[in-house]
Amino acid sequence: MKTGEIAQTTTRDDLAEEGPSFMKKVKSFFIEMALLSAFMWKFFKELFKRPFEFNEIARQCYIIGCRTLPLVGITGFIMGLVLTIQSRPTLAEFGAESWLPAMVAVSIIREIGPVITALICAGKVGSGIGAELASMKVTEQIDAMQVSGRRPFKYLAVTRMIATTLMVPLLVVFSDTISLLGSFFGCNLKGDISVHLFFSQVFEKLDFMDIMPAFIKTIFFGFGIGLIACYKGFNSDKGTEGVGRSANSAVVIGSLLVFLIDMIAVQLTSLFS
Amino acid sequence: MEDIGKEETGNFALEIKKLKVSFGTKVVLKDINLLLKKGENLVVLGKSGSGKSVLIKCLVGLIEPDEGEIVIQGSDTARMKERDLETLRKKIGFLFQSAALYDSMTVRENLEFPLEGTEARTEEETETLVMEALQNVGLPDTAGKMPSELSGGMRKRIGLARTLILKPEIMLYDEPTTGLDPITSREISKLILEMQTKNKTSSIIITHDMECARITGNRILIIKDGVFSAEGTFEELKKSEDPWVHSFFE
Numbered sequence: 185m186k187t188g189e190i191a192q193t194t195t196r197d198d199l200a201e202e203g204p205s206f207m208k209k210v211k212s213f214f215i216e217m218a219l220l221s222a223f224m225w226k227f228f229k230e231l232f233k234r235p236f237e238f239n240e241i242a243r244q245c246y247i248i249g250c251r252t253l254p255l256v257g258i259t260g261f262i263m264g265l266v267l268t269i270q271s272r273p274t275l276a277e278f279g280a281e282s283w284l285p286a287m288v289a290v291s292i293i294r295e296i297g298p299v300i301t302a303l304i305c306a307g308k309v310g311s312g313i314g315a316e317l318a319s320m321k322v323t324e325q326i327d328a329m330q331v332s333g334r335r336p337f338k339y340l341a342v343t344r345m346i347a348t349t350l351m352v353p354l355l356v357v358f359s360d361t362i363s364l365l366g367s368f369f370g371c372n373l374k375g376d377i378s379v380h381l382f383f384s385q386v387f388e389k390l391d392f393m394d395i396m397p398a399f400i401k402t403i404f405f406g407f408g409i410g411l412i413a414c415y416k417g418f419n420s421d422k423g424t425e426g427v428g429r430s431a432n433s434a435v436v437i438g439s440l441l442v443f444l445i446d447m448i449a450v451q452l453t454s455l456f457s
Numbered sequence: 458m459e460d461i462g463k464e465e466t467g468n469f470a471l472e473i474k475k476l477k478v479s480f481g482t483k484v485v486l487k488d489i490n491l492l493l494k495k496g497e498n499l500v501v502l503g504k505s506g507s508g509k510s511v512l513i514k515c516l517v518g519l520i521e522p523d524e525g526e527i528v529i530q531g532s533d534t535a536r537m538k539e540r541d542l543e544t545l546r547k548k549i550g551f552l553f554q555s556a557a558l559y560d561s562m563t564v565r566e567n568l569e570f571p572l573e574g575t576e577a578r579t580e581e582e583t584e585t586l587v588m589e590a591l592q593n594v595g596l597p598d599t600a601g602k603m604p605s606e607l608s609g610g611m612r613k614r615i616g617l618a619r620t621l622i623l624k625p626e627i628m629l630y631d632e633p634t635t636g637l638d639p640i641t642s643r644e645i646s647k648l649i650l651e652m653q654t655k656n657k658t659s660s661i662i663i664t665h666d667m668e669c670a671r672i673t674g675n676r677i678l679i680i681k682d683g684v685f686s687a688e689g690t691f692e693e694l695k696k697s698e699d700p701w702v703h704s705f706f707e
Contacts, residue, residue, distance in 0.1 A: 328557035
């Protein structure tokens with residue numbers, strides 16, 4: 185058995201020669217899951233080993249965090265604004281317009297903010313990491329790191345996965361804040377509400393079980409996005425087509441994973457509450 | 458045929474015994490035996506897809522062989538733990554066909570990268586080493602440039618500088634002149650020879666550029682069907698009556 189990509193190529197080639205298409209896909213899925221689990225296990229093993237590559241972690245946090253801020257901010261503002269404008273008529277029908285700030289805040293903080301922000305990160309950050317690592321793999325840069333005695337997995341994958349795990353929750357907090365500002369703006373388009381009153385109503389209805397579970401799940405969103413992007417990048421096929429495929433599948437699988445984690449988080453939260 | 462590649466054991470930098478590598482059902486290397494003498498420049502010739510690059514990738518643990526031994530400094534690399542392999546890799550330089558410079562780093566950062574994690578150095582000492590390496594390859598003014606700003610020949614030179622900065626005992630070159638014009642190819646070949654003389658390294662040069670083989674090689678091995686089929690100096694092989702060997706020199 186060969187190491188790394190060669191082992192996987194061989195496994196997939198072998199599969200191509202066996203069995204009907206459905207069974208082949210099922211087998212391929214389980215092999216992929218096993219390889220992904222091994223990749224994740226390697227992350228936890230490497231996480232506590234020296235060197236810790238703090239400089240690279242900080243650099244990745246900057247790239248992932250700061251460079252995604254404008255996009256997350258704009259979408260967050262629009263999200264809050266649109267949700268407020270769309271919800272107003274329904275609430276007005278029941279004479280519950282005064283519930284607007286609280287309702288929008290709960291929706292944004294519990295669900296919409298984390299999920300939409302994570303999906304944006306899966307798109308922007310996931311594709312970026314997937315494409316970057318895949319092109320490094322194709323141009324033998326990862327091999328070059330390995331033969332120079334450095335650890336490419338630690339330097340490239342562990343640092344990026346730590347950065348996404350740290351930055352996605354912070355981006356969600358930022359996005360939620362901007363969304364509430366958007367909502368405040370939306371409330372004032374057809375009404376008149378002061379900042380103080382708006383935020384009093386928001387925080388009056390928000391409690392610990394709204395904020396904490398939503399925050400905790402964003403840590404898993406970040407980890408999932410980083411994990412899939414790095415895995416796809418490290419296991420890219422050769423050639424430029426492989427780079428495109430890695431970037432694409434990093435986004436698609438990353439986004440699906442966000443929904444999957446969200447579904448599990450919602451179930452767990454409802455169990456405990 | 459079995460004795461090709463073998464020399465009298467003793468003063469050698471690297472030894473390969475009965476190496477076999479296959480991918481799926483395709484056997485790439487069947488029975489490779491090789492002794493690389495200290496200070497020697499060994500050229501490996503062969504057709505594309507004959508397993509030349511696979512051979513040197515096995516030496517640094519990028520590909521795990523099915524069978525056989527690769528003995529470097531008394532240890533079999535094929536059965537080495539990853540951490541020991543990392544230490545050993547610092548003593549082996551590998552110049553990739555594409556030079557494999559890190560796109561997101563400047564030339565200076567590319568050269569500093571292998572130095573991190575080795576012995577403690579001050580910033581001045583690191584800078585001196587980087588500038589010295591760039592001087593050696595004749596590109597002292599490129600430290601602040603990005604790899605995308607460099608020509609193919611310059612990238613190869615920087616790749617060579619990055620490889621030599623750790624002062625390796627063994628150098629592996631994977632088609633160092635591929636994709637370069639004849640003049641730049643000759644310059645790179647002469648640079649390889651110059652660096653080998655200066656640093657007293659032992660080298661394996663994978664190529665199908667005969668000019669490069671002539672300039673750099675002390676000994677040439679030709680690989681065919683997964684085994685070494687011919688051995689000799691450039692002049693000896695040039696006079697060979699074997700049509701396969703002769704075809705390389707036409």
